[in-house]
Amino acid sequence: MNADIGSSRVSGTVRAPPSKSYTHRAILAAGYGDGTTRIERPLVSADTRATARAVEAFGGRVEGIADDSERITVEGFGHPETPADVVDCANSGTTMRLVTATAALAEGLTVLTGDGSLRSRPHGPLLAAIDDLDGRAESTRANGQAPLVVGGPVDGGRVSMPGDVSSQFVTALLMAGARSESGIEIGLETELKSAPYVEITRELLADFGVETENGGKGFAVAGGQAYDAGGEYRVPGDFSSISYLLAAGALAADDELTVEGARPSAQGDSAIVEILDRMGAEIAWERDAGTISIVRSPLSGVEIDVGDTPDLLPTLAVLGAAADGETRLVTAEHVRYKETDRVSAMADELEAMGASVTEREDSLTIHGEDSALQGARVDGRGDHRIVMALAIAGLVADGATTVVGAEHVDVSFPDFFATLADAGADVTLD
Numbered sequence: 001m002n003a004d005i006g007s008s009r010v011s012g013t014v015r016a017p018p019s020k021s022y023t024h025r026a027i028l029a030a031g032y033g034d035g036t037t038r039i040e041r042p043l044v045s046a047d048t049r050a051t052a053r054a055v056e057a058f059g060g061r062v063e064g065i066a067d068d069s070e071r072i073t074v075e076g077f078g079h080p081e082t083p084a085d086v087v088d089c090a091n092s093g094t095t096m097r098l099v100t101a102t103a104a105l106a107e108g109l110t111v112l113t114g115d116g117s118l119r120s121r122p123h124g125p126l127l128a129a130i131d132d133l134d135g136r137a138e139s140t141r142a143n144g145q146a147p148l149v150v151g152g153p154v155d156g157g158r159v160s161m162p163g164d165v166s167s168q169f170v171t172a173l174l175m176a177g178a179r180s181e182s183g184i185e186i187g188l189e190t191e192l193k194s195a196p197y198v199e200i201t202r203e204l205l206a207d208f209g210v211e212t213e214n215g216g217k218g219f220a221v222a223g224g225q226a227y228d229a230g231g232e233y234r235v236p237g238d239f240s241s242i243s244y245l246l247a248a249g250a251l252a253a254d255d256e257l258t259v260e261g262a263r264p265s266a267q268g269d270s271a272i273v274e275i276l277d278r279m280g281a282e283i284a285w286e287r288d289a290g291t292i293s294i295v296r297s298p299l300s301g302v303e304i305d306v307g308d309t310p311d312l313l314p315t316l317a318v319l320g321a322a323a324d325g326e327t328r329l330v331t332a333e334h335v336r337y338k339e340t341d342r343v344s345a346m347a348d349e350l351e352a353m354g355a356s357v358t359e360r361e362d363s364l365t366i367h368g369e370d371s372a373l374q375g376a377r378v379d380g381r382g383d384h385r386i387v388m389a390l391a392i393a394g395l396v397a398d399g400a401t402t403v404v405g406a407e408h409v410d411v412s413f414p415d416f417f418a419t420l421a422d423a424g425a426d427v428t429l430d
């Protein structure tokens with residue numbers, strides 16, 4: 001499916017979708033529980049459906065995720081049983097990493113696979129950690145990539161792993177470690193990238209009554225802990241998704257755009273508010289009300305370290321292309337390990353729209369002063385974040401933009417185009 005975007009303005013009030021990261025964790029945490037948990041306002045999307053499928057494969061039950069529901073109900077599996085079939089994680093890295101550690105608690109072997117993108121992403125450090133814990137974890141092609149074959153039962157112990165590939169390895173071991181016999185201690189050999197995502201995990205686990213420790217150079221979780229959220233868990237709004245809405249407001253608000261569903265949480269991507277402020281946007285966050293209002297403003301280029309916030313890179317690259325001066329996105333190497341290599345994808349597609357960029361292994365610089373965005377036919381690379389970022393660029397480009405692969409927004413923000421259209425953007429899907 002293609003999205004045709006005309007140069008247009010947005011205004012009014014839009015609602016942020018629920019958080020993908022919290023929804024994944026809530027479904028799996030409820031799965032590790034013994035009772036029933038109602039998850040209120042979950043994100044129902046392709047990625048969270050993959051986690052729900054995995055929880056069912058391990059013996060849990062998930063109701064309500066098939067429809068666009070305000071609530072899903074999870075009956076936990078407690079201790080995972082060996083799945084009767086291959087677990088398909090589709091396009092979702094979070095699912096594959098988190099569920100790999102679940103599989104290491106089961107007695108038998110679990111086979112995990114996914115789509116072409118997921119089968120090209122790195123899982124090696126997590127497999128090595130499970131191996132060190134006396135589990136069995138193999139990549140069928142011996143290259144650290146899926147399909148994976150994983151089994152246990154792992155009792156717990158101490159592991160050491162790099163921190164600069166994916167924080168999801170730490171999340172996976174903390175979540176599973178609480179259900180192991182003796183707990184898991186994780187030492188980090190290199191600086192942790194995407195660190196706020198581990199804090200999201202720790203915040204959510206605390207809400208499920210599971211204690212974890214952040215020891216500075218590593219993390220620890222005691223074994224034998226019970227997952228229990230007291231029957232109900234409420235998911236906050238998603239700041240990665242909010243970043244596209246705020247970028248639309250900063251670049252194309254007619255009057256003012258207000259985003260609802262933006263209460264504070266552990267999400268590192270809420271840094272988008274401070275970054276837009278630093279770029280010169282007129283932006284106000286009413287934290288108690290959970291609303292952010294933004295007015296179209298001239299933006300200036302800034303330097304942004306995306307080490308903690310890799311998912312913001314596509315949005316920030318678009319803002320940089322529309323800003324005056326240079327925008328440098330640094331500490332970006334791990335952004336290459338996502339659904340696509342997002343550093344190179346954004347460099348190429350923004351160049352196709354008339355932006356001037358310099359790509360390095362660890363950074364992307366956008367030369368706003370030499371960039372005049374023109375409508376073009378651009379490729380969303382089968383990656384939801386590239387699709388959404390390019391659609392926002394289309395709002396301010398001169399002439400019409402076609403984004404190929406519009407259907408991929410289903411991974412994290414199924415209502416993305418409907419939300420933009422409701423705010424007045426000129427969007428047609430065909």
Ligand SMILES: O=C(O)C1=C[C@@H](OP(=O)(O)O)[C@@H](O)[C@H](O)C1
Nearest residue numbers: 021094166167168194197310311
């Ligand atoms: O744990 C999570 O929910 C996520 C962690 C991040 O990945 P890495 O830790 O692999 O950088 C982020 O990019 C991803 O979208 C979601």
Ligand SMILES: C=C(OP(=O)(O)O)C(=O)O
Nearest residue numbers: 091092093094311338339
């Ligand atoms: C990288 C992402 O997710 P995941 O790692 O779960 O595929 C994302 O949503 O941008």
